[in-house]
Amino acid sequence: MRLTRYTDYSLRVLIHLALHDDRLCQIGEISRTYDVSHNHLMKVANALAQDGFIQTVRGRSGGMRLARPADQISVGEVVRRTEEGFELAECSGCALSPACGLTGVLAKGVQAMMQVFDAYSIADLLTDRDAMRRLMSRQPVLGIGMS
Amino acid sequence: MRLTRYTDYSLRVLIHLALHDDRLCQIGEISRTYDVSHNHLMKVANALAQDGFIQTVRGRSGGMRLARPADQISVGEVVRRTEEGFELAECSGCALSPACGLTGVLAKGVQAMMQVFDAYSIADLLTDRDAMRRLMSRQPVLGIGMS
Numbered sequence: 698m699r700l701t702r703y704t705d706y707s708l709r710v711l712i713h714l715a716l717h718d719d720r721l722c723q724i725g726e727i728s729r730t731y732d733v734s735h736n737h738l739m740k741v742a743n744a745l746a747q748d749g750f751i752q753t754v755r756g757r758s759g760g761m762r763l764a765r766p767a768d769q770i771s772v773g774e775v776v777r778r779t780e781e782g783f784e785l786a787e788c789s790g791c792a793l794s795p796a797c798g799l800t801g802v803l804a805k806g807v808q809a810m811m812q813v814f815d816a817y818s819i820a821d822l823l824t825d826r827d828a829m830r831r832l833m834s835r836q837p838v839l840g841i842g843m844s
Numbered sequence: 845m846r847l848t849r850y851t852d853y854s855l856r857v858l859i860h861l862a863l864h865d866d867r868l869c870q871i872g873e874i875s876r877t878y879d880v881s882h883n884h885l886m887k888v889a890n891a892l893a894q895d896g897f898i899q900t901v902r903g904r905s906g907g908m909r910l911a912r913p914a915d916q917i918s919v920g921e922v923v924r925r926t927e928e929g930f931e932l933a934e935c936s937g938c939a940l941s942p943a944c945g946l947t948g949v950l951a952k953g954v955q956a957m958m959q960v961f962d963a964y965s966i967a968d969l970l971t972d973r974d975a976m977r978r979l980m981s982r983q984p985v986l987g988i989g990m991s
Contacts, residue, residue: 698845698846698847698848698927698929698930698932698954699845699846699929699931699932699933700845700932700933700950701845702934704933705933705934708933708946709938712940712944712946730939730940731938731939731940732937732939772946772949780845782845782846783845784846785845785846785847786846786847786851786852786855787849787852790879791856791878792877792878792879792979792980792982793859793877793878793976793979793980795975795979796971796972796975796976796978796979797859797969797970797971797976798964798968798969798970798971799855799859799919799969802919802960802961802964802968802969803847805960806957806958806960806961807845807957809956809957809959809960810953810954810956810957811953812956813949813952813953813956814949814953817945817949821945821949822944822945822946822949823944823945824943824944824945825943828942828943829940829943829944831943832939832940832942832943833939833940835939
């Protein structure tokens with residue numbers, strides 16, 4: 698049972714921006730922090746901007762920041778936007794689904810999970826900001842001039 | 845967000861056997877009901893037998909049946925045995941995970957979902973046995989002599 702990589706990376710980008718909410722951040726530093734491909738993160742950042750989670754500032758000294766305070770972005774909202782679907786099994790293609798109770802039980806399970814995610818904001822995930830920043834600073838810088 | 849196909853098929857096999865708990869069932873009929881590969885279902889059935897969910901009887905008039913009454917097999921128990929993992933995001937590979945709150949929130953979400961699944965048995969999924977049997981009987985018979 699997994700969230701898509703796209704949801705995973707979206708949450709990581711938002712966590713990074715929330716940790717550095719005093720300045721603009723670049724894709725390059727997020728890529729280094731998480732050891733995740735620059736191109737993947739570019740796509741994720743574009744989608745997060747389209748969905749209104751982040752703002753981007755173009756240009757040499759540009760970057761990204763959260764579009765709203767981190768305590769106003771719930772984990773549930775992000776997961777709802779980024780996951781492709783919430784049908785846990787392929788019930789829609791099953792001959793028995795019109796009369797089978799499985800679809801409803803799986804949906805109740807997802808609902809219970811999403812209620813938990815709705816109860817937490819991105820800010821709630823930064824339980825130890827200082828420790829998280831220290832862990833970030835330990836990540837190797839892979840190249841000079843990466844932005 | 846998806847359960848593995850393996851979990852999906854495991855639940856379907858158990859639902860089929862619960863619907864026909866008065867006789868032994870064959871892989872062939874389950875394959876036709878769900879339009880799912882015979883080979884996939886063979887693997888699923890072998891694993892379900894190993895995990896103690898079903899019993900198999902060898903021979904020409906053999907087949908499978910539930911090893912316990914359907915109301916004594918919870919959906920949660922099946923999902924726990926058949927899913928490969930419950931880490932929703934790749935937190936274990938993330939530099940920030942020692943101090944990040946995401947891992948805990950995701951785990952709480954999974955826990956809430958599993959509590960729902962634990963509250964339902966395979967018997968609970970057969971809310972309308974007659975309708976389910978009718979839907980089954982409408983499935984085309986793809987070949988003669990398939991067992």
